[in-house]
Amino acid sequence: MVQYSLSTPIEYLKGVGPQRGDVIKKELGVFCYVDLLNYFPFRYVDRTRFYKIRDLTADLQQVQVLGRIVSKEVIGDKRAKRLVAQFKDDTGVIELVWFQSLKWIDKVIQVGSVYIAFSKPNEFNGRISMSHPEIELYDPSSKKAGNLTLQPVYNSTEKLKQFSLDTKGIQKVQFSLLELILNQVEEILPGYLLEKHKLISRRQAYQFIHFPANQSDLAQAQFRLKFEELFFIQLKLLRNKLLQTAKFKGAVFANVGQKFNTFYNELLPFELTNAQKKVIKEIRTNTQNGVQMNRLIQGDVGSGKTAVALMSMLLAIDNDFQACMMAPTEILAQQHYQSITSLVLADFINVEILTGSTPAKKRRTLLAKLLSGGIDILIGTHALIEDVVQFKNLGLVVIDEQHRFGVEQRAKLWKKNIIPPHVLVMTATPIPRTLAMTLYGDLDVSVIDELPAGRKPIQTLHLYESQRLRMFGFMKQEIDKGRQIYVVYPLIKESEKLDLLHLEAGAEHIAKVFPLPKYRISVVHGKMPVKDKEYEMQRFVRGETHIMVATTVIEVGVNVPNASVMIIENSERFGLSQLHQLRGRVGRGAEQSFCVLMSGNKLSREAKIRIETMVRTNDGFEISEIDMQLRGPGNIEGTQQSGTLDLKLADLANDQAILQEARESVIKIFEDDPQLANPKNQLLAAYFMTKHDGIGWNKIS
Template identity: 75%
Template sequence: MAIHSLSTPIEYLKGVGPQRGDVLKKELSVFTYQDLINYYPFRYIDRTRFYKIRELTPDLPAVQVLGRLVSKEIIGEKQSRRLLARLRDDTGVIELVWFQGVRWVEKMLQPNAVFIVFGKPNEFNGKISIPHPELELYNPNLKKQGNPTLQPVYNSTEKLKQFSLDTKGIQKIQAAVLDAVINEIEETLPEYILQKFKLIGRREAIRYIHFPPDAGSLQAAVGRLKFEELFFIQLKLLKNKLLRTQKFKGLVFDKVGDKFNTFYKDKLPFDLTNAQKRVLKEIRLDTQRGVQMNRLLQGDVGSGKTVVALMCMLLAIDNGCQACIMAPTEILAQQHFMSIKNMVGDGFATIALLTGSTLKKERKVIHEQLANGTLNILVGTHALIEDSVQFSNLGLAVVDEQHRFGVEQRAKLWKKNSIPPHVLVMTATPIPRTLSMTLYGDLDVSVIDELPAGRKPIKTIHLFESQRLRMFGFMKQEIALGRQVYIVYPLIKESEKLDLLYLEAGIETISREFPLPDYRISIVHGKLKPSEKDFEMQRFIKGETQIMVATTVIEVGVNVPNASVMIIENSERFGLSQLHQLRGRVGRGAEQSYCILMSGNKLSKEAKIRLETMVKTNDGFEISEIDLQLRGPGDIEGTRQSGVLDLKLADLTHDQEILQEARSEVIRIFETDPNLSSDENRLLKQYFNKKERSISLHNIS
């Protein structure tokens, strides 16, 4: 007899074989018995109850009904022939329809007999019917009738269905795999955790997630597996954090010197907010401990993250180190370079910009200055991580909008010094707390939750297409006051599928409404060459043009304090986080700024919630929580490539309580048993070591 284990290749399972094995690998990434067991149902058909006929609606899944057959007839000829039967219960009558196997089914249908009917309700000509239902004669003397279970439903694909691997086919092979290896499934959580959180065993949970005998068993299985999923994510993140503090020594910034103090006293363009002061204090403490700092700095658009980053870089310089800031786009890198230069002035510190466009001659000078230590701050894009870029003593690496960089890219930056540099990652995309705990659980998090003094909250207005003239009038009013306006479109060219006001048509309308020589317009989109884009941006920044018509390329990295109006066309097509980012391009000066959300008259329920949220609040964290509820974590920027959020069951929107419990338990365990060396944590250590093939990249935030 063949011996099967969880690591057995899937083709050896009874009922699979080489061909089905191939399609399971290609379509579902199911390579082994373990992979199949981990392929969970996405919903269940409830056969534990009978529905009344009056409860049936077309949006219900397959249901069970108990009723008496009152009539049957065959209608139509040849191809259009069908069998129509009527079933009655004490609440109404429903039609049952068959288009195939008509003669055979008709013989089964005994008038006046009571049947258990199972199928998906449909609506046709205003009437509810069930096409091709399963039938079973009801016998009141039998205790168990029908199929009184919760039946699992699995996602399938057209390719899988060609190999009879629809839901029923997958159910069969799941039953086969569980029969073969159920006793191989080992417990991963210690007994004390199971008891503390009232969790069922892993073997039981796996059986019940696929074939629950009742709703209570299913609930227990889902609760157990969700806890386990979130628990081991937290164990991995917090273990890596612990390893980093033990393993990665950090440079000690033990003095606040000339650069920091002079900047603070003489050059700071505005008073720091309490939030900025708090964050600087947290960073100061981090950099004195002799352990590599790994801190995430969250702050809304315009909250003053760059000033904080600059002051940290000056701290590094005061302690004999160099600093760098890496941004995802050339525009953003240039923006950082210019604002840092403007803030520190000439002769205060040596600063250079390195991007893909940097000329070979300039590059050579930068490389030399970096290597001999005369260059203090390097600002740049991915160009910073090239092997040819060698620092003399890199003490602080700042990564902006870090979700746009892959883990390996960031890793190269950390290796630029023999003692890993302190790391500050910044994001202007507010991250919901649950997501932050899961994605960045191994980082210390700082939040700037105040806007600089003198900044007025942006007023947001939602207008429909029919109110366009009002919008044009408002633009003219603001331009007459000497202000500038952004107009953002979702597309460049007309799309047959999307009826959007595309940019090219928009430019024509705006050019007619705002003619030369009274008005000048800049046009920026992704299809322009970088030099053309830069030229148009610069014209707007210098105030030579009053209107910038653009696609979302201006979402990040344009800072024009004089721009006071942001108009977003087809705003219903944008996600909340993108709308919030775009709105943050205005409101950077002392004047009142506005964001106008233009939309069509027909809005989906979700689009309505998004636009109402934008009008109601400027708080990025509140917006991010609503965004998480609307979209789910998989669609939030940056989570796909993180590799952490490969959640099979847990849902960060609804399982916050489980996440908090799991995280708190992991923290408690590491406080008392940091190396998981006690007997009671032996299981955790075994499972953790098995899962962790390598931690070479896990020291990176």
């Protein structure tokens, strides 16, 4: 007898074979039995009930009706023939209509027989009918999936359909697989977890997810498989965190010394918010226990992350360590350099900047000074990770907008000292809580959720194209008050494919409405030479120009407190996260700031939700949650590169409660049994080591 296992190649399954096997591999990425088992339906057609004819309406989706065909006839001429059957139950009569394969259908259906008709009801001239219904002779004793079940619907492709692998074809293949292999599906969660979380067995879950008899079966299967998926992600992340704590000793910042105290008491020009104080306290606790810190700071634009980072770096300096700060772009690195040097005096600490454009002579001097310990804080771009950049004693690494750096790039900074430096990661892109738990579950997370005192919330307005003159009038009022304005476009040049306003035409139009010599305009976009871009930006920073016309290049890296208005053209074309980031370019001074969202008159449902959300709230975390609901977690900026999000069934936007339940369960397990050595956790340890052999018990991803 042939032995099959979950790893058997797909072509050996009955009904597949070599040709179908090849197309399944190419189109679906399904190579063996277990891959097919985990190829889940994306929706289900509800065939658990029969509708009565009197209850049918055109707004219903596909429904099934049990009735008798009382007559049939082919009507119309050669060009417009159709087969019409009168279909009757005890509440009324409707027409079933076919326009194709008339001879075959006429031959198959029998007047006087009872059928299940399945289709979407349509309304024409006040009468309900069904076009091209699936029709099945009714057999009350049949156990076929078509009668009173939830029918799975699988994604297919044109190539698959050429091999009769539409959703019905995939159903048949899945049915064959389950009959053959279901008894080989082994349990991977221990009994105490099944009992605690009221989970059905793994075998039942696979049976019910593919062929549920009812909504209750489906719900139980989905909960079990989602819990399992999220549970093992959390097990991996939290296990890595435990390993990191055990393996990587960290520099001990035992003292809060003269630099930190002098800066806090004498040089800091503003009062820290309670949120900033809380985060600094968390960092202080992290860095004095001899274990390497890995902490993520989330904070909206303008929440004061840079001040927290600087005070953390002063803590390192007070303990005879150096610090560095890495930013994704030269503009942002320059901004951090200017911001930090404006807060500390030149003779207080030594701060330098290193980027790709640092001249060779200055670079050599700087590198020698860094190695001798003459530089306290080095700010820079990717240039910091080059092998030639060597520190005397690096104790703290600050990484800004970390999603723009890969794991390998960050790891190079860890190797800049014998004792790995503490790592502080910052992001101004608020991350939904569920996403943070999944992407950064192995990091400690701090949130700065207050804005500094005196900051006024940005007022956001939505104007249509027909209100453009009103917008121009508002711009002139603000310029007359001495303020500056950003105007952001999604495109540089006109596109034939997209009927959008673009920067070149927009700049010309604005130059006509705001003519020289009274008004001066800067134009900045990503395809300009770096020197030209920098020149135009600096003109705007110095207040020499009133309006900056730009693409999203200014999303990160320009800090102009006098700029009080952000106008976003074609705002319906931007994602929520990007709109929020752009809005954060204003509101940096004490004056009231405004964001104007310009759009066309026709808006999609999603565009309306995005714009209404922006007008209603300035809360970046609320915005990020709505953004994830609209776009899905895989499209949130930077996260699509993460293998962590390769989810088969769970949905971080809608399964927050399951994720929380799974994470809390993992935390409790590791509190009681950090090595998973207890016999009751044998299943977890065995599955984890098999499934995550790239991580292992003694490695860190």
